[in-house]
Amino acid sequence: MSVSAEPMSAPVREQEPSEALRPHAEDAFAEELAVLAAQDDRPRPARWKLSPWAVATYLLGGTLPDGTVITPKYVGPRRIVEVAVTTLATDRALLLLGVPGTAKTWVSEHLAAAVSGDSTLLVQGTAGTPEEAIRYGWNYAQLLAHGPSRDALVPSPVMRAMAEGMTARVEELTRIPADVQDTLITILSEKTLPIPELGQEVQAVRGFNLIATANDRDRGVNDLSSALRRRFNTVVLPLPESVEAEVDIVSRRVDQLGRSLDLPSAPDGVDEIRRVVTVFRELRDGVTSDGRTKLKSPSGTLSTAEAISVVTSGLALAAHFGDGVLRAGDVAAGILGAVVRDPASDKVVWQEYLEAVVRERDGWTDFYRACREVSA
Known part of the structure; x- marks a missing residue:
């Protein structure tokens, strides 16, 4: 039995974006994203806010036909950005790999903002990240009162992204324990997240993809298994050339x-x-x-x-x-x-x-x- 891809409620923001100390990319650069969307006449993959060309322009900067200047978010080789954006337009997940400080998180956030208009579907990897952070959890009050049900289920950011056709982010993937990392294998290969407690599953809808970041110097707690690494296209972000x-x-x-x-x-x-x-x-x-x-x-x-x-x-x-x-x-x-x-x-x-x-x-x-x- 498959669960319909009904939109799940977004996290509540308690303050206006202008009051935030560090606004999300889609809020900080909302005007640029809006101008790009208005002038973007190129084909867009399903549920993308911009075309791949416009996403690359948003990250690398440029001047639009009407004279609007798009500020660079990433300073580096253009081909790296083009490969990353193209990967997200396929059924392959994207792994941004590099030494600390090469803007992996920054690029990940801006890619999600430009592609899905929402960079907040985020799993922060740590040594204590549980499987529920990637799959789903339970509202235990509801669970004890009524047993397993959709109302008692708490979707993870990845589950929400699958159901809504959006881009999920997993930061510091190699810091997550190996058995939790491998939760992603079925999600990335079958594009399905089983819910055995309910006899159901969530099937990813078109537009879903995942961006992970990993540090290739301090390897964190666990290296990626070969099975999981095969599910990603890896893009290495270099240190600045000069x-x-x-x-x-x-x-x-x-x-x-x-x-x-x-x-x-x-x-x-x-x-x-x-x-x-x-x-x-x-x-x-x-x-x-x-x-x-x-x-x-x-x-x-x-x-x-x-x-x-x-x-x-x-x-x-x-x-x-x-x-x-x-x-x-x-x-x-x-x-x-x-x-x-x-x-x-x-x-x-x-x-x-x-x-x-x-x-x-x-x-x-x-x-x-x-x-x-x-x-x-």
Whole structure:
């Protein structure tokens, strides 16, 4: 017996999107999505809000025929985005794989927002994620009072996405226990979720698909089984290719975060952003940008996401305890915290880098002094 794909009620939002500290993508970029939908005359897969071309344009940015500028949400190779979008238009699920800070969650959210108009059908993977988070749970008051029934069943985000023909998201898939991960195998291969307690099943309707993210450096709790991995098309998100590309990513994201926090504009501190990015890239790569000096790398990942966090915190310091302009002293403590994760080994790495590279670099005297002050 199959369960009809009746729409299930969306989660209640208790505040207006404009009041949210971190609005969902479909709320933060509602105007861009609306303009794209209005001008999008290309074929759309079933239940998609936009065509694949418009989804890629939304992520990568561009100028529409009427002159409307779509801001980039992801800065990286176009082909990666095109492959990801095309995967979602097939019956294959999408796995976004990469080291920490390569915008996997960010891309996942914006893909779901552009395809389904709703990025909230989310399962957050942890070591304690239960099977019910992917399949369904029960309202135990209803269950005890009336026994198993549809009224007592609590659908998971994945179950709702199947019934409504939408895009579900599973974050940090490799952190979920292996037996819970494998719950997805039947869903992705048969497009069916059995409910044996009721003798029923939920069959996915057209438009359903799933985006998962996984970290390929810190492998989390459990690697994916070969059976599950075969159900995904894997797209690897790379680190930014150049300093300028990473500076652009950090500047854009910090500017977005800064507006929501009433912080100064990020371009006022672009020189400090470039320094933060340079330090992170050199320590991450184990060599200076000119290729002349080999470096030891710390235990942390020093990702683009961490650079964004360091700069945002620095802007907050500049706004509340400075003159509003991002300076070396505002980012020094954040860099130290990002680099020195292991007090024993990482501190040595940082001190050697300061003395051998930063101290000798032209125009970095203020940065060196600020870092020395917080490292003392």
